[in-house]
Amino acid sequence: MRTRSFGNSGPELPEIGMGSWQTLDVPEREQPLADEVVGAALDAGTTVFDSSPMYGRSEEVLGRALEGRSEGVFLATKTWSRTQAAAEARFAEQLDFFGGHIELMQIHNLVDWEERLAWLERERDAGRVGLIGATHYSAGAFDELERVMRTERIEAIQIPYNPYEREVEQRILPLADELGLGVLVMRPLGGGSLVQLSPGADELAALGVDTWAQALLKWALGEPRVHVLIPATSKPDRARENASAGEGAPFDDEQRRLVERIAGRDGG
Numbered sequence: 654m655r656t657r658s659f660g661n662s663g664p665e666l667p668e669i670g671m672g673s674w675q676t677l678d679v680p681e682r683e684q685p686l687a688d689e690v691v692g693a694a695l696d697a698g699t700t701v702f703d704s705s706p707m708y709g710r711s712e713e714v715l716g717r718a719l720e721g722r723s724e725g726v727f728l729a730t731k732t733w734s735r736t737q738a739a740a741e742a743r744f745a746e747q748l749d750f751f752g753g754h755i756e757l758m759q760i761h762n763l764v765d766w767e768e769r770l771a772w773l774e775r776e777r778d779a780g781r782v783g784l785i786g787a788t789h790y791s792a793g794a795f796d797e798l799e800r801v802m803r804t805e806r807i808e809a810i811q812i813p814y815n816p817y818e819r820e821v822e823q824r825i826l827p828l829a830d831e832l833g834l835g836v837l838v839m840r841p842l843g844g845g846s847l848v849q850l851s852p853g854a855d856e857l858a859a860l861g862v863d864t865w866a867q868a869l870l871k872w873a874l875g876e877p878r879v880h881v882l883i884p885a886t887s888k889p890d891r892a893r894e895n896a897s898a899g900e901g902a903p904f905d906d907e908q909r910r911l912v913e914r915i916a917g918r919d920g921g
Contacts, residue, residue: 668874669899670701670727671892672839672883677718678709679887684717686887691718693889695726697896703811703837703883705731705761706743716750723752729811729837729883731761731788732769740769748781757809757835759786763797770806784808790839792820802828809835811883814873815843816916826878841873841882842866852915860908866891867898872912874903 671694677687691702702719704712712730719726728751734740747755758773760766766787776782786809787801801807802825810829812821818840829836842848852865862868866884873882884895904912 668879668881668903669699669870669896670703670729670837670881670883671699671895672885673702673704673711673715674708674839674885676885676887677704677711677714679714680710684714687714688718689889690887690892691715692722694892694896695722697893698899699892699896700725701727701729701837701881701883703729703839705759706733706747707731707761712747712750716752719751727756729757729759729786730755731759732773733761733764735764737765737768737772740772744776754781754783756783757786758782758784759788759809759811760801762789763787763794763801766797766801770801770804774806784835786810786835786837788812788837788839792818795820795825799824799828802832802834805832807834809837811837811839813840814838814876814879815841815847815869816872816913816918817843817847819918822876826876830878836878836880838873838879838882842869842884847916850916856911856915860904860911861901862898864894866894868904868912868915870895870898871904872909874899875905875909 679687702715704715706712730747732740734743760769773782773785777785785807787798787807788811789798790813802810812825814821850865860868862871870882873879886892886895
């Protein structure tokens, strides 16, 4: 799978990773299915996996699914607790889930970001965290996200990006590029009406893909300031399908415009 530099100084990462929101929060009896989903992604070349304490049991389930197969995996998760003491207690559990080291630790939705950032810098200095990031799902919080980025104390951001959510093109992506930050994309498949669209076979053929999901992923990869997409799935076949969208070239401007027309968002 092709790779693109993750920020100016980070590791080389595959462009299609795997998220875990609403997909790996399963009871223990369903661990075998989670193992199959994660295994399918790994077999297809996926090495970036993203989770969060906000996602219920997803971190624990993901950690178990990666047991014995974590070599070369880039693990991204988050801190989301309301107090520093709770954040540190959860972090101890996260280290247990993921083998004592987390490649990217993100401040989820900017919760208490000033205190969390100082703490994560200490954890990075101690070698338990590789990179520090910040996330937010809402365009209404992008002013604050920009403030965090301009501190130059983080190495990555995670933001929504798809044909329906393009606000990051205005300021966030240009600033990330200027600062050399890695960019992870949540919700690359949009959700709701975007995912439910059913382009015709001729439209998919014109795009050179088999499925609409692959078209959406290649659309996002066509934005050169994006590094990693993290679509989530609970199905092994979909994990393989998503990973295959990283093969070959991302969409060029003409192909991206066709996706936008199909989505009803031509012209941004």
